[in-house]
Amino acid sequence: MRLGKGVEWAVHTLLNLNMAESGALGTPQLARAHDLPPAYLNKQLQLLVKAGLLVSSVGPHGGFSLARPVEEITLLDVVLAIEGDEPMFRCEEIRCRGTIGELSPRPTGPCQVKSAMRRAERAWHEALAGQKLADIQAELDEEPAVRRIVRSALD
Amino acid sequence: MRLGKGVEWAVHTLLNLNMAESGALGTPQLARAHDLPPAYLNKQLQLLVKAGLLVSSVGPHGGFSLARPVEEITLLDVVLAIEGDEPMFRCEEIRCRGTIGELSPRPTGPCQVKSAMRRAERAWHEALAGQKLADIQAELDEEPAVRRIVRSALD
């Protein structure tokens, strides 16, 4: 049960795109910014495009740019874009199989174990949805040099 | 980012052990109860033993039994026992690498992205810790036949 490293890459890259002022940044620059494998980073960014967080443009001077301001992007958006929206607890309904499952009448209502795990998962989602990228950006800005540094490294 | 199926197996098996009244149940019976691969289920149960949720006894009439009542076992205990206690978001400190990392002075304080993800993870843990196995057992008991069925399938 671990998140792919694409999540970390995506968040930092989105923040970098927010701080940079050039219209669009290509995969090579974004990868060099944090020494990431360019082709694989590109794969993750494509997921962000598919999820509607980024827009991409091809050709020279092409690249990726934010589809909407960081005030409207939550950590949940990023996690779901990268990891997919399948629930992390997969209920295979084992309660309906084996000697117990065969003896039981067809159970009424959903599996209680599944429901309990879903509640916890919902708490996680809500905690993620409650944190926008703008909030993290604000924390970053408490160190005053970051924006300037990022721009000089990217533009 | 998905939990192993061992989590589902563990929760149902712990509940079965709670409902059964025989002193200890072996892997074969517990596996037949839900038609699970016995050897792999055994692997998961060993994790529960290592975490202190189960006690095991060898020899004939041996097997697994609860180490403490279900009122004192939370879903968090089970998840941590099966999945391990490493955090699901692995911060690799990419902010300190690449052109941005080299330009920046050594950053003060922890990574804000990591902190945000940790907050969400804590919410998940708290939601898991707030649900005891006894609570799920109580929901199961609303269908009155379950305990009798489980006993007749296991004992």
Next chain:
DNA sequence: GCATCATTACTCGGATAAGAAATGTCCGAGTCGCGCAGG
């Protein structure tokens, strides 16, 4: 000088490998219960 066009370099995007982790299987060490022999 200006518009048109072919070229070119650069981009994304998806198809293709390598590595790691989860899943599944097998066999050995140890132990408890049971049957048997002896007193």
Next chain:
DNA sequence: CCTGCGCGACTCGGACATTTCTTATCCGAGTAATGATGC
């Protein structure tokens, strides 16, 4: 009949395959800028 002992069967526990997923890489299709060319 009672006690002690050897045997056997059953258990857990860890070492060994297989499948799935994550991670990483490569190459092609498409496009926009650019420079040359003709008017």
